[in-house]
Amino acid sequence: MSETINLLLVSSWQTIYMVLVSVCIATVFGIPLGILLLITDKGHILQNGPLNKVLGTIVNIFRSVPFIILLIVLIPFTRFLVGTSIGTTAAIVPLSIAAIPFMGRLTETSLREVGRGIIEAAQAMGASPLQIITKVLVPEALPSIVSGITITTINLVGYSAMAGVIGGGGLGDLAVRYGYQRFMPDIMLYTVIILVVMVQLTQMLGDFTVKQISRNR
Known part of the structure; x- marks a missing residue:
């Protein structure tokens, strides 16, 4: 048992x-992308059709690729960056690349909620474009952006479990190696329970943060 x-x-x-x-990497790169x-x-304030189309196309391509396929496709890139394609640190590479465009679209949607007026x-x-971004768009959309970070985090919990299929470590890896391959259903059950608890706690923390930000505006 121990x-x-x-x-x-x-x-x-x-x-x-x-x-x-x-999540940290997705937030650092995804919010500016959005x-x-x-x-x-x-x-909009810095209209640029060609740049917008290029960015939109790249985001749509990465969002349309199923994560399990992205894991495999990025194996050479992951090995180049961290020296290996197996393990917890290696799994961060595909997780981040999958999360950045997702976070970008959520941020874009949040910012669109800010009234044109x-x-x-x-x-x-x-006000300059930079001032509009930092003093109008982001502050007004902040509760929604935080909600987007919460959604991204929950998605990454599920993605991290999938990373276990290729030896990415974590609860997914444990469920595959022990729960499935060694026929230990109790391990499988425990991993599912822990993942559910993680998701619930993340959602609760995200909802609490959004309420606090909305209350203090």
Whole structure:
């Protein structure tokens, strides 16, 4: 029993590590991507049709590839970056690449909720594009952006389990190696329960954060 608990603890930590690092990377790159997708769109503050189409196409391509296929396709790139395609750190590469365009689209959608009247009022007062982004668009859409980060985190919990299929570590790897290959249904059940708890806690934390931000605006 103690061995099972140890396996579950180590695998849970690996999953948390993978997801947290991937979320941070997705947030750092995905939010600016979403901002670019919006402000370069037709009729917006920095309209740029060709750039918008290129970015939109790249995002759509990566979002349309199933994650399990992306895992395999990115094996050479992952090996180039971290020196191996197996393990927890290696799994962060495909997880992040899958999450960045997803986060970008969610951010773009959140920013579109900001009324055009607010943007036009800022322009009328002489605000620069950077000021409009940092003082109008992002602050107004912040609760929705945080909600998008929550959704991305929950998706990555599921993706991290899939990473276990190719030896990515974490709870998915534990479920495959012990629960499936060694016919240990109790391990499979425990991993499912832990994943469900992770998702529930993430959603609760995200909802709480959104409420706090909305209340303090």
